Structure formats: C-alpha cells, structure tokens
Amino acid sequence: MQIGTAKHSYRADEALLTTRPQRLWMALFALSLCAAPFLLDNYWLYLACLVAINVASATGLNILTGYTGLVSLGQAAFMAVGAYTVGWMQLNLPTPFLLNLLAGGFTAALVGLVVGLPSLRVKGLYLAIATIAASFILHFVFVNWESVTNGNSGLTLTPATFLGTPLTDYSQLYFVFVPITALMVLGAANLFRTRIGRAFIAIRDRDISAEVLGISLLRTKLMSFAISSFYAGVAGGMWAYFFRVVTPESFPFVYSIFFLAAIIVGGMGTILGAILGAVFMTLVPELLRFGIDWLTPVLPNAAAMLSPVRTIVFGLLIVGFLIFEPKGLAEIVQRTRRYFHLWPFKK
C-alpha cells in the first residue's frame, strides 16, 4: 500500500475498515444484529444478551491486559461494583437507567484507579495477585456494607424502564445491550487509532523507551485501569438489569478467570479477539449442553456428566489455544481472510 503519492488519502488509510469487502461484511453483520431479535427464540435471545454483556467486559479487560500488558484478575469484582451501583441507584433514585449504567461505570473506574495504584511498582504475577487481593476485599465490602448492599441477600432490582415501559423481555434488553456494547467496542477500536492507545501498547512493549518519549508510566497505567474498569462497571450494570438480583456471589472469582481466558482464546491485544473470545467462552458450554441432550438417548446418565465434562472441555480448550494458537481465534480469522483474499467481492 503506497500512500506517498496520494497524500490526501491518509484519512482513508487510517479508517477502521479500509477495504470494500470489510465494509460490506460489517454492514451484513450489523443487519443481522438488527434482525436477530425477530428470528431468534427466547433462549437464544437470553444468550445473545449474555454475550453482549461479556463482550463489553472482555473488551475492557483486553485494553488493560492485552494492550497495556497489565494482568488483572479483578474484572469480575469491577463488574460487581458497577452492578451494585446500578442496583442501589435503581432502588433509591429516580434516575434513568442509562444514567445509572454510566454511574456504574464511573464508580468502577474510581475503584479501578485505586486498585491500579500498585501497578507502577509491581508487574506480571505480582500485579495479578494484587488484583486478586482487591477482589477479596471488595467481596468483604459487599457482604458487610449492609446498608447499601443488603449483605448476603443482596439487591433485588425493579426492571429498567424506558419511556414508561419496563424492560423485562430479552428482546427489549437486547435492543439496549447490543447498541451499548457496540458503542463500547467502537470506542476501544478508536482508542487505538490515537496517541492514548499507542501509549498503552508502548508501555506493554517496552516501558523504558515509553518514558523517553514522554509517556508518564503512572498516569498511563492508571488511565488504562480506569477505562478497563469503566467497561467492567457498565457491563456489570447491564448484568444487574438482566438478572435483576445482585448478591456477593453474583460475580465469583472464576468469572474473572473466565474473562482472562476469553481474551487469551480470542487473541490478546486485538479488538476482534475480545469479541470472539467472549462469544466463544459464553457459547461453548451451551453447545456442550446440546451435545449432551443429543447423547441422552444413548447414554442415559449423560446429563449428570454435563458439569464435569464442561469443565474439562473448557480447560482443554484453553490449554490447546495456549499451545497451538497463542494468538487466538482472531489470528485464525486473519489467516482465513488472507487465504480467501477478499473473496467473494474481488478476485
């Protein structure tokens, strides 16, 4: 791609989607997202909402871990902060639900800033441990700050309302969650077209040269923590409106591992990776369930094996990706794309 001759085309060259086939595929995808609620049954809509929530949160973690290189196992705890904020506001304030979601994001971002403070001094495994510690402290707060969190029994939310209509059906929630998640993904993609996203990657790749270029490590790392937990907070808020019960056990520690696994399987440090990873990790257990249903006539006690088999398959998949496809699903997609080379739109 030679640009030197046509300098007016910088804008086109820096666009998110640079080729016609890319734009066509994206249009098709957007269309099918709009059509989905009219074609899917309730069960699949339920899954679609869950996928949207998980994509939002995984995208946030990907900014922090995939792009900035700061390993965090606190994503579920940040989601919980968002969920509790939204739950409390929904029950105590007359504010519209979109505002509550934003507030959930900002509260989580504040907590993320505090949790991110050690990141200037500690890296890698040590930082991961610090985020685990923060998760357990937050859990303690959720259990014991009864006046706000209602302790172990948690908060039971009224539905979000939009123009007086309560949003209770999955199809209604779908039309709220999917656009929000799409905006969040777009925001992340934009971020990495600018100085701020580049600074994140610089810190991941080589923090010494980042400093020479005038990138302040503390500021930038904290910013990454804040954005990442903002994403988690909004995702947690959506989660709260989705399940309408928030307890200290709603966001267990394994949920944080789920997100880390999602970005590893999907492909760290790529926008597509977080999306694919979250979709994959959310849907695989369901596919396994279909497999088991299908096996039940032959193996009568197949259903009892569902849970252990699911865990094992999950573990195997993650190990398999680490060994055979360390760049994740996103890399497989890239390879396939290169293989078909713009097919079927251009030959």
Added chain:
Amino acid sequence: MTGQSETGASGAARLEVEGLSLSFGGLKALSTVSFAAEPGSITALIGPNGAGKTSMFNCISGFYHPQQGAVRFDGRDVTRMHPPERAALGFARTFQNIALFRGMTVLDNIKLGRHAHMKTNLLQALAYWGPAQREEMALRAEVEERIIDFLEINHIRNMPVAALSYGLQKRVELARALAMRPRILLLDEPVAGMNREETEDMARFILDVKEEWGTTILMVEHDMGMVMDISDHVVVLNFGQVIASGLPHEVQADPHVTEAYLGSGDPAALMARLRGEGPDTGRNREEVA
C-alpha cells in the same frame, strides 16, 4: 522542512554537564565529568568500552541519578527531572541496543515520538471526534512528509519493526526520535553493527538533521572515521573521566587519547590492557543500555 528556532538563553550551551559523578556500589562509572554541547553542533562522546558513555546518556535522559553534579539544559537545571518531563523539554534519544516497540509497525513507532506534544484526551480518543481526528491526520502528514521521506523509509512504513534488518531498525529509531522535534538529540552508537553503505547513509542523515533542522546532537560512537568526519567537538572519556576534549583533529593528536584509546593499533592489546587494569568492562548491566 521546519527548522528549530534556536532560542537558548544568551550564551548558554544547549546542554551542559557539570561535575557529574555516578557510582554503582563501589564502581565509579563517572567521576566529575564536565562538558558542554553548543546549540546546533554535533558533539561526539568517545572512549573505550566501559568508559561510561552510556551511563552518561542515562544520566542526561534521567534514568540514572548522579550522586554529584548537574545537568543543565539552556541554562536550566534538569538534574532531578524524570524522563517524561525531559522529553517534554525537547530531549530525545536512541539506544545502544535499539529500543523500538517490536510489536508495532514502523509508522506507529514513529508516531509515538510525538506523543508528548499531542493533546487528544481520553474522551476525544474514544469518540475519534473532530479534534482527535484532526490531530491524528496532522500527525500522519507530518510523519510522512517530514520524517519518512527524509529518512527514505517509505517502503517499510507498514512493516512490523521486528521484521526489519538491524540497520533499518536503527534508522527507524532515529525517525522516532526526530518525530519528537528534539532540541537535543542523543544518539548512542548510531552506526554500530552497520555495513559501510548503511554507515554512510546514517552519517549523511545525522549531518542533514543538524544542517536542515539546526538540532543539537550528542553522539556516542566507536566508528572513528565517522566521528572525525561529522563532529564539531569531541569529548573523550576513559574510566569515567574526561581525558581530552576539543576539535576532532586536536583530540586525534592528543597523546593521552592516543595512549588510552586511539593509538592502540592492536585491538587485542587494547582489550588485554583494559581487562588487566580497568574496572568491570563486561556487558552485564541493566536493560538501560
């Protein structure tokens, strides 16, 4: 080609190092080193392996904290400033062991050079809105027209840095430093490991930077041919001390220098002498090199 306005305090050197001492435990890497770099000139810092040249650079760019002495920039004391603050003042450098962001393309590496001078904030970045987009487009144009064309690296702009030859990587690192529009440019062994042709290209680029942009350059280099050809002023370090300084031909003729460094026609003899007498000249040091 926009020249740098040379508005240093009247008479002051662009960069002045005064009585700088640095030790690692018992090892004195630098002892009361003083020298100055005049605006718009090329100053070469030379000396045998382990003389303390890279340590000097690390003090100037703020990675090492000297126990004594001062670093002044246009007469202003910067000794206690952190590297990012110095970058904002106009310090730029390249590293002896190339410190590019290997996962990024050449273009993104160079763009990072302008980070400190850009204004896009987080909200604008997420939305890629008016000002953010305009700033990115202006950056792209500047990088393309002022730097990529200048250093003749058009053909590799979209390649990941890791895929480039050593010589090209050095050139990209220079490009990234130039993107900072530096007021003082520190180059740590810019032609080490390059072949003849690459060395000549690099020497030409460095001279062009000085002549077309008026940038002040401080350079560590072992290639004596290049040092003698392009530098205006030479400072010789040996075991952490300045043993000579002056015009290239003066330094070349200085008996101390000849003895310590240049005169040793036989590299094996030089190495043996350094091993026998000197402090640790090995390469077991931190990643800042």
